[in-house]
Amino acid sequence: MKAKWIIAGAGVLVVAGAMPWVVGYVTEQQWQQVNQELNQAQPFLQMQTEDYRRGFLSSNLNGAITVLNPETGETRRIDYRADVTHGITGSFMDFEPVDGWAPEGADWFQERPRLTLETRLWGVAILELEAPAIAINNPDSGESFRTSGGVARIEINDTGSQAEALIVWPQLSLSGPEMSVRVNGFRVEQSMAHLEGDVWTGSMEASIDSVALTSPEMSPLTIEGVFAHSSTEAKRDGQRLDSKMTIEAEKVLFEDEVYGPHKLAFALDNLDVASWNILTSSMTDLQSLTLAPTSSGPEMFEKQMAAMGQVTTAMRDLAAAGFSVGFSELTMDTPEGEITGHAVIRHPELTADEKAGMLLVMQQLAGEMSLSVPSVLVDDYPAVRLQLAPLVKQGLLVPDGDRLVLAAKLNDMMVDVNGQKIPLPPLF
Template identity: 20%
Template structure:
């Protein structure tokens, strides 16, 4: 009997001691979870973690910088906090767990959601370190306030599952409907939004994966201009995988219908591909991009930083003979079908040869085709000609302030004449082929020779 009593005493002591011991492990795990959250683009400003024996309270402050202004050169800041109540395991209300975490998002110290709103943001961490975050936002209405429009949505649910090392993450979210309105005017309607994604790290640390993002319907209204845009069945699928020792990726865009002020476009489909990418170079790029995102730079600075990263890794990328493809381009327009394909690959090209144009052309292999309605092609060509003319006249005025700019009517007339001349020239040279109401072209590049519609086109001499 004494042995049983002693056993119960030991078990009881162990159960009482376990939450405190587990608490040290949970704190380390939770801080790692916040670091992973910060990699999504939010800057981790501060973290206050108060650990007790059976649980803990944590407040983590994040800062998000949002580009603003017409040229997006200015930055506005938004600071929010993730406040969590943490229950230590091993025994929780959900069974054997390392921890049960219930969180709330707050802006300026106040809960983002009303106090009586039954939102669930709950993270369960298993004994083995694997975890899942469940987000369940029931349907609700948030009245308009100041410049903020009224918000009505039919709820949202989703979950994120991750392993102990955050190296494998699967996510799923669904938003049935969201509507924004100002008074009686509708501003935005979104229906049937879904997101499914998966990602995992390979042995080198490179994150690969993919997923699908889809919207059943989206409608937007601009009250000032009266413009109305409605799109149906939008979808984006992406996937990256390792083939042999190189990485390839595909992106597939789909749209069933797009209506802009009565003009109907669609269905549309675009398939893009990247292949023969060395994983070592991609890993360096991935790590650099995470560092750039953490700095939350303005768009222009971020673009320059990303360009610098790509340039720095370009020699390693070229070693795999990278391949870029547009496997399918198909867009139905009011004037007819736009369709095309593209395949472009460098073979044996080295970075030191980039400045040598003949060497570059000699190591590129390309095959491209495009067809579109003649009316649409003429419209696009005319817009380019008009923009080029306007830029030339403005540059002339910079040199001579007394120079007179043409009127809008004069500019339009000149652009029409030049557009017709350029189109006739392209048709005469058979760079473009007219097929009824359609303009088409086919080009190939191999061994430094360019062929357009079956005819070899001499390339202009280039300095070496």
């Protein structure tokens, strides 16, 4: 019996001793797969692993990240290296830019930032950034950026189908000659689950203790108790999606007065998941073609027209499936009174015959909008008057006691604003 236990123990030791090699091999395969899937999913951030040197207990790799600016088409390359440590159940990767975390000669960080990735054989990965206090000065512009230490962490489970994210930054500030902004107590928590394509469900909560703005040209302004919450839920066996988001501010302090609370609520109901996936992928393809180095010529023009056709078809399918979207609530407390409003646009779900006879997406769009503003805002504040005066002149904002109001309805490609009917052009 004793001999059997000795043999079993020796077998366990052999397996345990071989596990770092197995873990190292699996880690390399997983890393290459992550690179490939990320590059295929979008064109804006591309990862290349140029040299992966795998050892028994550790590995080293060199690679590069290329970031594309979608507005200009310009790219920026960041070379990096990583040290990989292999354990029995997973690996630990420590990343660092080849050129360092700051430009040569700059003293941005009190300590070295740390970007790590911890992986497990069963598909769990934890990416974490630990940042020390940061101080960046621009003597040419007179601007400066300061932050306390902070942490950003994302835990990925079930081989990428679920994720938990956390960002905590106690303090950050941006100062310049014209404006200074100071943020205290920034925190974000998010839980996500992959549904289909680019669609994720889950919830997010974000909060800021206070935001303070100071400027030589205005009195100090402080916003306290900023809170945002969003949730996205699937229904009809994952075929439809409901999404809601609210942004609230407990109070605003300005010129020794306190105003609040303030609230903005957004809602998206009954979105068709399949049509939305096709629409987003088609728009990504169209943008990629537009930014391509050879974005001219007959062949490229045909590809762009085909992508535009896919976008149009996806929009028609999305509308025909029915949806509702808009700002369900707007409430702002100002020194002169409360601003309220809402705006919602919807499209009915069509039968197959109705969809076949559908000429325009706009044809059956319906909705309503309301806005109520204290008249004194227009009378006493030139900046507000500059924005709202054209609406008043056109009769889109009409007096109602001591307020200016807008009441609009959309139906049959016609907008009725305070009794004025305005036809809509057939844009799509």
